[in-house]
Amino acid sequence: MKKIMLIDDRTERQIKFYKETSIDFFKYSEILDNFTADSYEELLEEFRNNDFSRLDEYEVIITHRSAFGDLNGQMISTFKEICKQKNKPKSLVFFSGGISSVSIKNSPFEHLLLNSKKFYSNNLKLFLELSKNNKPNLLVLAFGENWKINLLLNSLEKINVFIGKNNFAENITYEEFEDEVHMDLIRDFLIFEQPANDFLKIQDFRKLTKDLTNQIKQQVVLHV
Numbered sequence: 414m415k416k417i418m419l420i421d422d423r424t425e426r427q428i429k430f431y432k433e434t435s436i437d438f439f440k441y442s443e444i445l446d447n448f449t450a451d452s453y454e455e456l457l458e459e460f461r462n463n464d465f466s467r468l469d470e471y472e473v474i475i476t477h478r479s480a481f482g483d484l485n486g487q488m489i490s491t492f493k494e495i496c497k498q499k500n501k502p503k504s505l506v507f508f509s510g511g512i513s514s515v516s517i518k519n520s521p522f523e524h525l526l527l528n529s530k531k532f533y534s535n536n537l538k539l540f541l542e543l544s545k546n547n548k549p550n551l552l553v554l555a556f557g558e559n560w561k562i563n564l565l566l567n568s569l570e571k572i573n574v575f576i577g578k579n580n581f582a583e584n585i586t587y588e589e590f591e592d593e594v595h596m597d598l599i600r601d602f603l604i605f606e607q608p609a610n611d612f613l614k615i616q617d618f619r620k621l622t623k624d625l626t627n628q629i630k631q632q633v634v635l636h637v
Contacts, residue, residue, distance in 0.1 A: 421453070
């Protein structure tokens with residue numbers, strides 16, 4: 414089974430990326446099917462005929478978010494529904510020039526949004542290289558070689574924004590907090606348990622940000 418599907422209706426963008434980075438997509442043909450130019454048109458015709466069977470072949474679906482014209486809304490919904498299937502879970506990546514920042518979450522399926530320039534970068538080259546012998550890691554695609562540090566920094570920023578926005582309100586539920594900052598992405602790095610009564614207090618936030626800062630320092634030391 415091929416691991417990765419890449420769909421891009423703008424062939425010239427890949428040509429420009431090749432000139433800038435010398436990445437050879439054919440080098441990764443064992444794990445990657447690259448649908449652009451004629452192969453993109455063939456795939457689009459399948460989708461127009463409500464034939465989505467080809468999607469079953471892949472672990473990761475990567476697509477330009479605006480690749481499907483009048484089918485766009487339908488295709489975005491279809492991709493999301495297919496990735497939710499528990500018997501064949503898949504990861505989904507949307508890239509677009511209209512996406513201003515990286516957004517990644519693990520629930521109800523692994524889902525990444527990022528800008529086209531961020532996607533077509535050396536991160537993609539590293540992501541494909543590592544995927545040859547390992548399970549594809551979207552964190553590498555999102556944050557590059559130092560993905561752990563960047564993930565933790567990104568999460569610390571989200572948590573600080575959440576704290577400032579809520580001004581330590583007494584009625585903040587853990588579920589509300591978890592959904593907004595995507596705790597599922599960083600839980601493995603921290604010793605932080607869900608409060609017994611499901612409500613967070615100021616001391617919980619202080620402990621979390623302290624633990625997260627310590628983890629970032631450890632990662633920095635490892636990369637010095």
